[in-house]
Amino acid sequence: MNWLAKINLNTVVTRFGAFRSAALLFAIIIISFFSGYRIGNYYHGYQVQTLEQQKSRLDVLYQKLVEKTQRINTLEVELEVERMANQRSQKMLKSIEQEHAQVKKDLAFYEKVMAPEKQANGLVIDGINLTKTESPNHYRFEVVLVQQLLRKRYAKGFVELSITGSLNDKPTNIPVTKLSTLTKKDLSFSFQYFQNISGELTLPENFIAEKINVSAILPKSKWQAYNRIDESYFWKKTIENIDQSSP
Secondary structure, three states, X not given: OHHHHHOOHHHHHHHHHHXXXXXXXXXXXXXXXXXXXXXXXXXXXXXXXXXXXXXXXHHXXXXXXXXXXXXXXXXXXXXXXHHHHHHHHHHHHHHHHHHHHHHHHHHHHHHHHHOHHHOEOOEEEEEEEEEEOOOXXXXXXXXXXXXXXXXXXXXXXXXXXXXXXXXOOEEEEEEHHHOOOOOOOOOEEEXXXXXXXXXXXXXXXXXXXXXXXXXXXXXXXXXXXXXXXXXXXXXXXXXXXXXXXXX
């Protein structure tokens, strides 16, 4: 821009005259104004075009956002429907499992009624319950005896219990009387319809219980013939109270 400093206004006026100098100055102003106007319009048009492009992009992005939001809402509805269907399926499955367990229980009961080898003159061992206590290796048990036949006389006798398992890696069968303070009198029964015989036992250390064996014995007397029935129950399943009887 040093060339502008070299221009002497007095020299221009002297050379071209006052009128021509004024006309030249006016022309320069007009040209500058027109050029500025054109350049301004150009940049204005460019900005307008850029804004339109940005608006178009925003419209596309907004449309995509709307579509994504609708898709998310649809997926959330589908997920809720699936969750509700899953809950219904879980409830139905639980109901079926309960019905299945009840049917198995009823079937086991009728098998005892219909199977002579599992009865002793109408007496059946309806089951045994095992409960682990807070003391190590200490358990409570309850034997349920039921008389199936309608009789006026009492069923009288006693039960024998033993635990089959492994002690120090050797097969072992231990009578419950050696695992508790119970006597034969404590394990006796005399009933017309049903009776529960309960007690507690403590397993030896290093003993792994596998089965609990229950025998109901009806000694011969004036009013009853000698009979005996034997049942075995898996130890672990008996504690869990599922499918107790062993084959």
